[in-house]
Amino acid sequence: MRAGYLIFSGLLGKLSLKQLPHDPLTIFGASLMVAVPIVIAIILTLTKRWKWLYREWLTTQDHKKIGMMYIIVAVAMGLRGLSDVILIRAQQSLASGNSHGILSSSHFQQIVSAHGTIMIFFVAMGLMFGIINLIVPLQIGSRDVAFPFLNATGFWLFFSGMVLVNVSLLIGDFSATGWLAYPPLSELKYSPTVGVDYWIWSLEIAGIGSLMAGINFIVTILKNRVKGMKLMLMPLFSWSVLGSMSLVVFAFPILTVALTLLALDRTFGMHFFTAGGGGNMMMYVNLIWAWGHPEVYILVLSAFGVYSEIVSVFSRKRLFGYSSMVYAIWAIVVLSFIVWLHHFFTMGAGSDVNAFFGIMTMIIAVPTGVKLFNWLFTMYRGKLSLKTPMLWFIAFVVVFTIGGMAGVIMAVPPLDFQFHNSLFLVAHFHMMIVSGVLFGYFAAITYWFPKFFGFKLNERLGKYAFWSWLIGFLLAFVPLYILGFMGATRRLDHYSASLGWQPLFIVAAVGVGFIILGVTFQFLQLIVSIWQRNRELSGRDPWSGRTLEWSLPTPPPIYNFARLPEVSTRDAFWAAKVAGLSDDRPYQAIEIPRNTPLAMVIAAGAFCFGFAFVWHIWWLAVLGLLIVIVTIIYRSMDEHPTYLLSAREVELLDKSKFAKDAVS
Amino acid sequence: MSSLQVSNSALAKSRRQIEQSEKEGNALFGFWVYLMSDCVLFASLFATFVVLRNNTFGGPSGAQLFNLPYVLLETIVLLTSSFTNGLALLSAQRRKLQQTLVWLGVTFALGVTFLTLEISEFHKFALLGDSWHRSGFLSAYYTLVGTHGAHITIGLIWMAVMAVYIVKRGLNNPLVLKRIRMLSLFWHFLDVVWIFIFTIVYLFGALHA
Numbered sequence: 001m002r003a004g005y006l007i008f009s010g011l012l013g014k015l016s017l018k019q020l021p022h023d024p025l026t027i028f029g030a031s032l033m034v035a036v037p038i039v040i041a042i043i044l045t046l047t048k049r050w051k052w053l054y055r056e057w058l059t060t061q062d063h064k065k066i067g068m069m070y071i072i073v074a075v076a077m078g079l080r081g082l083s084d085v086i087l088i089r090a091q092q093s094l095a096s097g098n099s100h101g102i103l104s105s106s107h108f109q110q111i112v113s114a115h116g117t118i119m120i121f122f123v124a125m126g127l128m129f130g131i132i133n134l135i136v137p138l139q140i141g142s143r144d145v146a147f148p149f150l151n152a153t154g155f156w157l158f159f160s161g162m163v164l165v166n167v168s169l170l171i172g173d174f175s176a177t178g179w180l181a182y183p184p185l186s187e188l189k190y191s192p193t194v195g196v197d198y199w200i201w202s203l204e205i206a207g208i209g210s211l212m213a214g215i216n217f218i219v220t221i222l223k224n225r226v227k228g229m230k231l232m233l234m235p236l237f238s239w240s241v242l243g244s245m246s247l248v249v250f251a252f253p254i255l256t257v258a259l260t261l262l263a264l265d266r267t268f269g270m271h272f273f274t275a276g277g278g279g280n281m282m283m284y285v286n287l288i289w290a291w292g293h294p295e296v297y298i299l300v301l302s303a304f305g306v307y308s309e310i311v312s313v314f315s316r317k318r319l320f321g322y323s324s325m326v327y328a329i330w331a332i333v334v335l336s337f338i339v340w341l342h343h344f345f346t347m348g349a350g351s352d353v354n355a356f357f358g359i360m361t362m363i364i365a366v367p368t369g370v371k372l373f374n375w376l377f378t379m380y381r382g383k384l385s386l387k388t389p390m391l392w393f394i395a396f397v398v399v400f401t402i403g404g405m406a407g408v409i410m411a412v413p414p415l416d417f418q419f420h421n422s423l424f425l426v427a428h429f430h431m432m433i434v435s436g437v438l439f440g441y442f443a444a445i446t447y448w449f450p451k452f453f454g455f456k457l458n459e460r461l462g463k464y465a466f467w468s469w470l471i472g473f474l475l476a477f478v479p480l481y482i483l484g485f486m487g488a489t490r491r492l493d494h495y496s497a498s499l500g501w502q503p504l505f506i507v508a509a510v511g512v513g514f515i516i517l518g519v520t521f522q523f524l525q526l527i528v529s530i531w532q533r534n535r536e537l538s539g540r541d542p543w544s545g546r547t548l549e550w551s552l553p554t555p556p557p558i559y560n561f562a563r564l565p566e567v568s569t570r571d572a573f574w575a576a577k578v579a580g581l582s583d584d585r586p587y588q589a590i591e592i593p594r595n596t597p598l599a600m601v602i603a604a605g606a607f608c609f610g611f612a613f614v615w616h617i618w619w620l621a622v623l624g625l626l627i628v629i630v631t632i633i634y635r636s637m638d639e640h641p642t643y644l645l646s647a648r649e650v651e652l653l654d655k656s657k658f659a660k661d662a663v664s
Numbered sequence: 665m666s667s668l669q670v671s672n673s674a675l676a677k678s679r680r681q682i683e684q685s686e687k688e689g690n691a692l693f694g695f696w697v698y699l700m701s702d703c704v705l706f707a708s709l710f711a712t713f714v715v716l717r718n719n720t721f722g723g724p725s726g727a728q729l730f731n732l733p734y735v736l737l738e739t740i741v742l743l744t745s746s747f748t749n750g751l752a753l754l755s756a757q758r759r760k761l762q763q764t765l766v767w768l769g770v771t772f773a774l775g776v777t778f779l780t781l782e783i784s785e786f787h788k789f790a791l792l793g794d795s796w797h798r799s800g801f802l803s804a805y806y807t808l809v810g811t812h813g814a815h816i817t818i819g820l821i822w823m824a825v826m827a828v829y830i831v832k833r834g835l836n837n838p839l840v841l842k843r844i845r846m847l848s849l850f851w852h853f854l855d856v857v858w859i860f861i862f863t864i865v866y867l868f869g870a871l872h873a
Binding site for chain 2: 251276
């Protein structure tokens with residue numbers, strides 16, 4: 001009996017019932033985490049939608065559907081990240097003097113770490129890959145991405161990583177070592193629970209997914225452009241994505257290495273970053289930022305691309321300085337790899353090294369400035385129409401400039417010794433990433449929404465959301481600059497009342513209240529727009545767009561282009577509209593990838609592998625790895641991964657689409 | 665009329681062939697991009713190794729541990745396998761099925777030999793008490809060389825699957841040829857990485873006593 005129990009518990013590694021949550025707040029979070037999937041499952045069963053879900057979504061190889069799934073996951077994770085924000089702001093506005101707030105110290109640190117991790121990896125990256133999947137193939141006149149199966153696998157790995165982060169809420173705990181888990185704190189000696197392991201493996205899995213997506217889009221953009229679209233005729237969003245994906249391919253392997261080495265330290269007792277045993281913890285910090293700084297530009301470049309499209313369309317002008325925009329992108333790509341040390345001037349690498357990285361950091365502001373001025377010159381003497389996407393853009397210009405100037409201040413090494421790890425820094429990078437990334441994808445979603453759903457999002461509610469967000473955002477982060485000057489450091493779960501910081505923390509908390517209002521308006525906007533969808537049917541080209549995606553029927557058919565367009569200028573669709581050409585070339589048969597669940601199976605194997613490493617369940621790790629290998633081999637044996645849509649079928653589909661568009 | 669139809673369908677067929685070859689070009693290019701990212705992965709591991717090289721923490725240094733003639737043997741085995749792999753590709757391009765399989769088999773055997781040599785070297789060190797627990801230097805050593813070994817293992821699995829694939833479909837299938845090309849790219853890449861390991865880990869290690 002006893003022996004049987006021992007074998008059984010041995011099979012479970014470090015896992016036991018003790019790992020279930022026991023404090024009320026975590027129990028609440030965990031039960032929410034369990035309840036949401038159960039409710040979704042019940043709804044699916046009641047409406048008999050399981051088969052539909054499987055056929056239309058889970059097994060799809062269509063980049064447009066994969067893009068939407070990325071965005072759905074990112075929005076759900078955004079809500080989780082936002083609830084972390086609420087707890088952080090509540091704690092910091094309460095925990096002064098004798099009051100210790102609502103959270104224990106270790107719980108607070110876990111929440112801060114989860115907030116950063118989730119917002120960067122699962123919200124910002126998710127939104128970015130979502131928009132890229134939806135738009136890039138349409139913009140470059142391609143019928144598909146270069147590697148649909150690789151693309152689907154990338155998404156499902158991203159999904160697995162997301163699930164692993166959330167499982168930590170239910171079983172065990174999460175990392176309490178900040179979003180980048182610096183050693184020696186993140187080493188086994190100082191973080192003996194499984195928290196850091198969850199962090200490592202969820203990012204490892206999601207990161208490999210990102211790498212796959214990066215390879216896929218580089219090849220798609222370089223090889224799948226429609227005939228006639230030379231590189232310098234390509235829309236700027238696609239250019240930005242090419243820059244961003246090049247960064248992904250060169251930066252993510254470094255993340256993979258840094259995480260793996262930390263895992264080897266923790267799991268197998270190696271000495272890469274340990275305090276003793278001949279390890280070198282600053283090497284981790286170097287490796288993680290050699291990935292981390294390019295990562296910032298990965299996110300921001302794609303959003304820059306979105307802004308370039310929006311400014312030109314809503315100013316009804318060609319983009320000012322197209323070539324200089326392209327050069328600026330590539331200058332940023334190159335420079336972003338030689339500034340990483342500015343994240344830790346305090347390491348003590350010496351004045352020469354610090355000076356080099358300080359100067360490089362200031363230089364990278366130059367191409368960014370070039371882009372900003374080009375956007376402003378595009379607006380100059382344009383026929384401006386201040387729709388919500390344009391409002392997000394203008395807010396971005398203001399906020400990003402303020403945040404950027406704070407960045408240039410911190411690029412001066414002696415000053416950085418003062419600001420390092422302070423709330424000044426926290427305010428700076430939120431201003432960069434929220435305005436430069438999040439606002440960009442909000443604008444992108446509003447702008448491209450009608451292409452996929454056939455109606456615009458409600459403009460009035462969009463404006464309410466925008467103003468709530470902007471006011472809330474400034475209220476939440478301007479006080480942090482001041483607090484940073486006053487000496488408040490990041491990740492504080494308690495401070496002395498005599499410091500006089502509490503009022504500013506309360507202002508920041510009020511700001512979060514406004515942001516919540518903004519998010520509420522955004523959801524309301526979505527619901528109302530769906531409700532009133534027949535009022536604002538938008539047809540193919542609601543904004544009088546300039547690029548090829550607007551030439552397609554709404555929603556775009558699975559093959560995107562029934563006839564491949566002919567391109568000879570920039571803003572190809574605009575040129576076609578001006579010329580008013582009609583297309584009567586014959587239709588052709590089109591090859592389309594078959595649906596397959598195998599991408600999902602590979603990701604499930606990867607999930608088992610990650611979960612097994614967190615809990616040291618070795619048989620499960622072997623099983624997970626076997627699932628991955630066998631599935632890949634099985635897939636490689638498939639002789640017919642595609643099917644052929646005949647020219648006649650394409651013609652019928654296309655003509656019915658045309659008829660529908662004409663009605664609306 | 666019917667001749668027009670025939671030529672139309674012939675046109676469609678040739679268009680699909682062009683599309684097919686474009687797709688293969690895509691795959692080969694994509695594989696290059698993947699290899700570049702793998703290059704960055706190894707570069708990071710090399711950088712780590714160089715940083716930790718002297719952190720022996722009272723344990724053995726490379727000079728005390730490495731047996732250069734043994735490593736030279738490993739190197740010769742791997743380089744030869746690269747050569748025989750090249751021969752396999754050449755035979756495949758000439759559509760000589762049996763020859764391709766033989767050369768692939770020789771490459772596989774050499775790969776297995778290399779892996780065995782590497783693992784028994786690891787084993788020998790571990791028995792002496794010099795496992796990865798011992799020092800930062802040894803952690804970096806096992807991880808860098810072991811990552812290369814893991815890649816070799818993947819290459820061997822791929823080779824075995826490839827052989828099945830060749831037997832099942834023959835060499836007239838463009839997909840089969842494309843994959844043989846990718847496999848040989850991968851194998852040569854691992855060869856190049858090993859040359860760096862041989863130089864930076866073993867030669868420099870033995871020099872800096």
